[in-house]
Amino acid sequence: MKSTFETPIVEKEEFVCEAPNDMKTSESGFANLKYLIVGIMFGIVFVKAEIISWFRIQEMFRLQSFHMYGVIGSAVVVGMISVFLIKKFNIKTLSGETVEFHPKKFQQGQIYGGLLFGLGWAITGACPGPLFAQIGSGFVAVLVTLLSAIAGTWTYGYFKEKLPN
Numbered sequence: 001m002k003s004t005f006e007t008p009i010v011e012k013e014e015f016v017c018e019a020p021n022d023m024k025t026s027e028s029g030f031a032n033l034k035y036l037i038v039g040i041m042f043g044i045v046f047v048k049a050e051i052i053s054w055f056r057i058q059e060m061f062r063l064q065s066f067h068m069y070g071v072i073g074s075a076v077v078v079g080m081i082s083v084f085l086i087k088k089f090n091i092k093t094l095s096g097e098t099v100e101f102h103p104k105k106f107q108q109g110q111i112y113g114g115l116l117f118g119l120g121w122a123i124t125g126a127c128p129g130p131l132f133a134q135i136g137s138g139f140v141a142v143l144v145t146l147l148s149a150i151a152g153t154w155t156y157g158y159f160k161e162k163l164p165n
Contacts, residue, residue: 022100023093034094043133052134054125061122109163120148 050056051071060068085091086099093099121127124145126134131149134142156163 022097023095024097025095027095039132043136046130046133047137052126052130052137052139057121057125120152124148 046052049071050067056065056067059065083101087101091099117127124142126142126145128149131142131146135146
């Protein structure tokens with residue numbers, strides 16, 4: 001006879017990333033130096049283009065200036081052209097591996113997440129890209145935004161299975 005107090009044996013669930021990195025070869029720490037250099041250059045461009053400016057971001061959300069819309073629109077066009085060229089000419093990574101694109105599935109939670117992200121961006125004047133450039137430029141108050149972003153990411157990860165998507 002089976003006891004009503006027995007708990008079923010549950011196998012350990014394996015974590016599968018929804019946006020996998022298909023890189024086959026690992027890189028050494030020294031090889032990762034190129035990413036640091038590109039990141040620093042990216043941050044300098046952000047500063048020089050005033051993308052990290054709280055005032056520029058406020059102008060965008062108040063529909064007072066085209067500056068940020070031009071930057072975002074340019075990035076979208078460059079991204080579209082880049083993906084097209086990578087697919088058309090089968091361009092490989094720096095380590096010689098094929099770039100694989102995975103289909104994305106729309107989820108209703110993306111609407112809510114986008115609204116929450118935009119609200120936070122409008123209030124703080126920072127999104128994840130410029131956060132580090134703002135901190136590097138001496139805007140120490142942005143550390144609160146960074147810590148809040150980390151806390152929000154952790155909270156989402158903790159409650160993800162209970163959310164509607």
